[in-house]
Amino acid sequence: MVDVVGVMDILKDQFWFSAGLAAALIGVIMTVVAYCIYFERKISAWIQDRVGPNRVGPLGLLQPLADGAKFIFKEDSIPANVDKPLFLIAPTVAFILGMIGFVVLPWGGSVDLDGDGVVDVVAQVADPGIGLLYLLGVGSLGVYGVVLGGWASNNKYAVFAAMRSTAQMLSYEIPMGLCIFIVVVCVGSLRLEDIVLSQVGEGHVWNIVLHPVAFFILLVTIFAETNRTPFDLAEAEQELVGGYHTEYGALKFGMFFLGEYAHMITGSAFITVLFLGGWHLPWVPGLQPEDVSVGAMFMKMGVMGLKIVAFLFLFMWVRWTLPRFRFDQLMRLSWKGLLPMCMILAGYAVYLVYVGLDRDVYWALGGNIVLVLSVLVFNVLHRPLVSGRQANMPAIGGRQPA
Amino acid sequence: MGGRAKVPSGVVMIRDEDIIVVDEPDLSAAERLYLPQILGGMRTTFRHMFKKKITVQYPEQKRTLRVENYRGVHRLNRDEKGRVACVSCFMCETACPAHCIHIVSGESPWEDREKYPIQFDIDELRCIYCGMCEEACPVDAIELTPEYHLVGLTREEMIFDKEKLLQVFDRTCEEKPRKNPRITGYAGTGDRPALPPSGGGH
Amino acid sequence: MSNPWPLMVYVTFALGGLAIYFLMPRTDRSTRGAGAIFGVAALAAAMVLCASRFLGTEGGNVFFYLSAVVAVASAVKVITHEKPVYSALYFVLTVLAIAPLLIIQHAEFLAVALVIIYAGAILVTYVFVIMLAQQGGASIYDRRARQPFVAVFGGFFTMALIAGQMTVLPEEHVVQGTLASASAERATELGNTAMIGGVMMTDYLVAFEIAGVLLLVAMVGAIAMSRKRVPTEVVRASAKPPGQIGREVQPF
Amino acid sequence: MNDIAPYIILGALLFAIGVVGFLSRRNLIVIFLSTELMLQGVVVNLVAMGRLHGQLNGQIFALFLFVIAAVEAGLALGLVVLLFRRKGTLDADRWSSMWG
Missing domain, CATH: 1.20.120.1200 (NADH-ubiquinone/plastoquinone oxidoreductase chain 6, subunit NuoJ)
Known part of the structure; x- marks a missing residue:
C-alpha cells in the first residue's frame, strides 16, 4: 500500500507537484499526439464518406501502436551527400520544440491538496512571469526543425520547402505577436494564469467576446505557424514531392510527424488560454477560481483538454476542406490583410485601456464590428485581400471565344 | 538558316486563331472576402461526416459483381464428360498480348478431336486480364471467372497449370456456368440443354 | 604586483x-x-x-x-x-x-x-x-x-x-549585493516586464521612439536595396572562379 | 556577496571571440555573425552592470542593442544578397576595391 498521506505531503511541495505533473503530461500528450494521427485519418475518411482505419483493434483504436511499431522497425536510411549531423538533429529539434511548450500552460488553476483551505500548489509545471513570451519564443524557434531538415537533405525540393517555411513563419509571427499584444495590453500581465483569471468571475467575459477579430486572426496565424492546410506550403506534395521531409523515413519522419501534432496541441492550448478562458466555463460550479479542491482541479483539466480537442478537430476539419494558398496569396494575406487589421486593433485596444474601457463589452466588441464592416466596405470597393491572380501580372486582353 | 523553322513531321502546330484567351471571372464581394466560401465548404464537409459511408469492408463484405462479364482468374472448362474442353489450337496463346499462356499439345486420346493440351500454363502475374483469350477460343474452353481473390506467396505458385485451371472451373461452374457447351459440336448429344449465350445466373 | x-x-x-x-x-x-x-x-x-x-x-x-x-x-x-x-x-x-x-x-x-x-x-x-x-x-x-x-x-x-x-x-x-537583491525583490513583486516597460516609457521615451524610427528606416532601406535589379552583364562579367561556389559532390 | 566579475569575464571572452572572427574570417555572412557575437558579449556585460547598480538601465540598453542588431541584420543581409548577386561570391576579399 502506498502511503496516501505521505504522497500528499510530497505533492504539496510545488517542485514535486510540477515533476509529477510533467511526467503525467508527457505520457498524456504522447498518447494524444499518437491518437491525433488516428483521428486525422478518421476525420479525413468521414469527410470523404469512407470509414478510415478500423483493422487494428476495435474500431482501429490500436492503429497508433501499429503506426509507431512501423516507424520504429522500418529501415532507417540516411541518403548519400546529406549533411549528416544536421540531418539527424532536425527531427529531434522539431519534436522537442513541439513538446517543451507545455510546461507553462495553466492546466487547472490553484489547488488545495489537503482540504485545509490553504492553496498549496498551482496546477502548472512552471509558472514564470513571462509564460506568454516563453510560448512565443518556443514558437519562433519552431521554424528551425523545418529549415534544418530541408537544408540538410541536399534536395532542392526540400530547400524550397525550407525557404518557403522560413518566409511564411516570419511573416505570420508579426500578426500573431500583435494579437497577443492586444490580450497582454488588456490583461496587463504575461503570466498565463493571470490571463485566465482576468477572463473569469463577476463582470468578466472571455476575451473572445471582447476581441473576436483578434481571436480569428490568431487562429489563422496558428494555422500558418503549425504548417497546416491551407498554409502547408512547406509540404506541398503536388509541387515539392514531400517538402522538407522528402528524404526522411522511419523514426526520423515519425518525429517530424509527432512534432507537428505536438505543435498543434500547444497552439490550441495557447489560443484557449488567451481567448477562451483556459480551464474556465461560466456558471459551472467547480470550474471557478474559488474552487480549489482536487476534484475541481481534475474538472478544470478536463475542460481545458476538451477545448484543446475541439480546436484539434477544427484543425483537421479545415485541413480536409480547404485547398492550399499560393505563395503570393499567402504573403499578401499576412502583410496586406492581417497586419493592418492587427495594427488598427492593437491601437484601438491601447486606446481602450487608456480610457479605462478595456473591459467594457460594448466598446470593445463595437470597435471590432466597426472594423469588420469597414474592411468589408473596403474590400468591396478595392482589390481583394487574397485575389485569384498575381498582382503584378499584366491584364489579360485577348480574344473571347468565337 | 533563315526562313521558317522546320516543323518535324507529326507535330501539330497550334495556330494563332485556335488559341482562345479567357479572362478570369471577377469575384463577387462575398467571394473576395473568402470567408463565406470557406464556411460554405466547411458546412459541406461537416455534413459529409455523418453521411452513409460508401466504403465496402472487403473481406467481410463483398461487392456484387456482374458475373457475366467480370474478368478475374481464368478457368479451363470441362465438357459434359468431365474432360478438358480445350482442343489445343493455340489461338489463345497467339492472341494473348501479355504472352502469359503456354500450351504443350499432344495427340488426343479421345475420338472427337485431334489434339488436347498436355500442359496448359497461365502466368497469372503476367496476365493483364484483357479477355482476349476468351474471345479467341473457338470452343469456349478458356474463360475468365468472377473470382478475384488471387493471392500467393511465390511467383511459381501464381503460374496456374492445367489441373489448377480445371479446379477453378469446378469451383466456379455453379456461379458462372459454361457459356455454350454445344458450340463445339464434338460434344455429341449431351443431356444438358444449351444455355442462352448471355450466360449466367448469380 | x-x-x-x-x-x-x-x-x-x-x-x-x-x-x-x-x-x-x-x-x-x-x-x-x-x-x-x-x-x-x-x-x-x-x-x-x-x-x-x-x-x-x-x-x-x-x-x-x-x-x-x-x-x-x-x-x-x-x-x-x-x-x-x-x-x-x-x-x-x-x-x-x-x-x-x-x-x-x-x-x-x-x-x-x-x-x-x-x-x-x-x-x-x-x-x-x-x-x-x-x-x-x-x-x-x-x-x-x-x-x-x-x-x-x-x-x-x-x-x-x-x-x-x-x-x-x-x-x-x-556593492554588497544590497541593491542587487533589492532589485530582485522589486522584480518579483512587480514583474521584470512591467518594470522595464515603466522605465522605457518614462525615462527612455525619446530613445524608444528613435529606435522605432530607426527600425522603420532600416526596413525601408532593406526593401529599397533588395528590389534593385543587378544588370545581367555585371553578373556575367563577374563569372565565378571555378570551385568557389557549390558543393563538392563525392562520386559514388 | 554577488560579484559581477564572472559575467564581465564572460562578456569579454565573447567580445574577443567576435573581434577575432570579424578580423580574420573572409565570408561576409560569418563576419556579420561575428559582430552579432560582439553584441552578445555587450548584452551580458550591460545586464550584469545594471544588476550591480540595482537599476534597469542596463537592460534597457540591451533592448536598444537588440534593435541595433535587428537593423544591422536587415540592412547587412540585404547588402550581402545584393553583393552576392553581382559577384556570385561571399568572399570579402573580392570586394576590396570599391568599384565592383
Whole structure:
C-alpha cells in the first residue's frame, strides 16, 4: 500500500507537484499526439464518406501502436551527400520544440491538496512571469526543425520547402505577436494564469467576446505557424514531392510527424488560454477560481483538454476542406490583410485601456464590428485581400471565344 | 538558316486563331472576402461526416459483381464428360498480348478431336486480364471467372497449370456456368440443354 | 604586483587566444588538437577565475557554469567552423545559452526577448540568406582565415587588458549585493516586464521612439536595396572562379 | 556577496571571440555573425552592470542593442544578397576595391 498521506505531503511541495505533473503530461500528450494521427485519418475518411482505419483493434483504436511499431522497425536510411549531423538533429529539434511548450500552460488553476483551505500548489509545471513570451519564443524557434531538415537533405525540393517555411513563419509571427499584444495590453500581465483569471468571475467575459477579430486572426496565424492546410506550403506534395521531409523515413519522419501534432496541441492550448478562458466555463460550479479542491482541479483539466480537442478537430476539419494558398496569396494575406487589421486593433485596444474601457463589452466588441464592416466596405470597393491572380501580372486582353 | 523553322513531321502546330484567351471571372464581394466560401465548404464537409459511408469492408463484405462479364482468374472448362474442353489450337496463346499462356499439345486420346493440351500454363502475374483469350477460343474452353481473390506467396505458385485451371472451373461452374457447351459440336448429344449465350445466373 | 587577479585574467585570455589561433580554419588541420587542448585549459582557467569570485553564495552557480561554458564553446565554433550554416546554428546555441544567464540575473524579459529576436528572427534571416547564397559546403575562402594571429592578438590582448583591470575593484567598492537583491525583490513583486516597460516609457521615451524610427528606416532601406535589379552583364562579367561556389559532390 | 566579475569575464571572452572572427574570417555572412557575437558579449556585460547598480538601465540598453542588431541584420543581409548577386561570391576579399 502506498502511503496516501505521505504522497500528499510530497505533492504539496510545488517542485514535486510540477515533476509529477510533467511526467503525467508527457505520457498524456504522447498518447494524444499518437491518437491525433488516428483521428486525422478518421476525420479525413468521414469527410470523404469512407470509414478510415478500423483493422487494428476495435474500431482501429490500436492503429497508433501499429503506426509507431512501423516507424520504429522500418529501415532507417540516411541518403548519400546529406549533411549528416544536421540531418539527424532536425527531427529531434522539431519534436522537442513541439513538446517543451507545455510546461507553462495553466492546466487547472490553484489547488488545495489537503482540504485545509490553504492553496498549496498551482496546477502548472512552471509558472514564470513571462509564460506568454516563453510560448512565443518556443514558437519562433519552431521554424528551425523545418529549415534544418530541408537544408540538410541536399534536395532542392526540400530547400524550397525550407525557404518557403522560413518566409511564411516570419511573416505570420508579426500578426500573431500583435494579437497577443492586444490580450497582454488588456490583461496587463504575461503570466498565463493571470490571463485566465482576468477572463473569469463577476463582470468578466472571455476575451473572445471582447476581441473576436483578434481571436480569428490568431487562429489563422496558428494555422500558418503549425504548417497546416491551407498554409502547408512547406509540404506541398503536388509541387515539392514531400517538402522538407522528402528524404526522411522511419523514426526520423515519425518525429517530424509527432512534432507537428505536438505543435498543434500547444497552439490550441495557447489560443484557449488567451481567448477562451483556459480551464474556465461560466456558471459551472467547480470550474471557478474559488474552487480549489482536487476534484475541481481534475474538472478544470478536463475542460481545458476538451477545448484543446475541439480546436484539434477544427484543425483537421479545415485541413480536409480547404485547398492550399499560393505563395503570393499567402504573403499578401499576412502583410496586406492581417497586419493592418492587427495594427488598427492593437491601437484601438491601447486606446481602450487608456480610457479605462478595456473591459467594457460594448466598446470593445463595437470597435471590432466597426472594423469588420469597414474592411468589408473596403474590400468591396478595392482589390481583394487574397485575389485569384498575381498582382503584378499584366491584364489579360485577348480574344473571347468565337 | 533563315526562313521558317522546320516543323518535324507529326507535330501539330497550334495556330494563332485556335488559341482562345479567357479572362478570369471577377469575384463577387462575398467571394473576395473568402470567408463565406470557406464556411460554405466547411458546412459541406461537416455534413459529409455523418453521411452513409460508401466504403465496402472487403473481406467481410463483398461487392456484387456482374458475373457475366467480370474478368478475374481464368478457368479451363470441362465438357459434359468431365474432360478438358480445350482442343489445343493455340489461338489463345497467339492472341494473348501479355504472352502469359503456354500450351504443350499432344495427340488426343479421345475420338472427337485431334489434339488436347498436355500442359496448359497461365502466368497469372503476367496476365493483364484483357479477355482476349476468351474471345479467341473457338470452343469456349478458356474463360475468365468472377473470382478475384488471387493471392500467393511465390511467383511459381501464381503460374496456374492445367489441373489448377480445371479446379477453378469446378469451383466456379455453379456461379458462372459454361457459356455454350454445344458450340463445339464434338460434344455429341449431351443431356444438358444449351444455355442462352448471355450466360449466367448469380 | 601583489594582487594576482589581473595576471590570472591575462593567462586565461592568453590560453583562449592560443586556442582560437589554433582552431581557426586553415589548410592544415593538424593544429586542431592543440587548439582543443588550449581551449579546455582556457575554459578551466576561466572557471577557476569565476569560482574565486563567486565565493559559493549564488544559487545559480551551476547554471552559470553550464551556460557560460556552452556559450563560449559555441561562440568559438561560430567563428571557427568552415560551413556558414553551422556558424549560424552555433550562434543560436550561444543565444540559447546566454538566455539562462540573463534569467539568473532576474532579466527574464530580456532573456525571452533575446531568444525571440535573435534566435527566432535574426538568425533565421541569416540562415535564410545562407541558404540563398551558399547552398552546400565550405568554400575556399571559408577554409582559410585571414591573418589569424594578428586578429587573435588584437582581440584578446585588448579585451584581456580591459577585463583584467575592470574587475580589479577594491573590496569596499564591490556593492554588497544590497541593491542587487533589492532589485530582485522589486522584480518579483512587480514583474521584470512591467518594470522595464515603466522605465522605457518614462525615462527612455525619446530613445524608444528613435529606435522605432530607426527600425522603420532600416526596413525601408532593406526593401529599397533588395528590389534593385543587378544588370545581367555585371553578373556575367563577374563569372565565378571555378570551385568557389557549390558543393563538392563525392562520386559514388 | 554577488560579484559581477564572472559575467564581465564572460562578456569579454565573447567580445574577443567576435573581434577575432570579424578580423580574420573572409565570408561576409560569418563576419556579420561575428559582430552579432560582439553584441552578445555587450548584452551580458550591460545586464550584469545594471544588476550591480540595482537599476534597469542596463537592460534597457540591451533592448536598444537588440534593435541595433535587428537593423544591422536587415540592412547587412540585404547588402550581402545584393553583393552576392553581382559577384556570385561571399568572399570579402573580392570586394576590396570599391568599384565592383
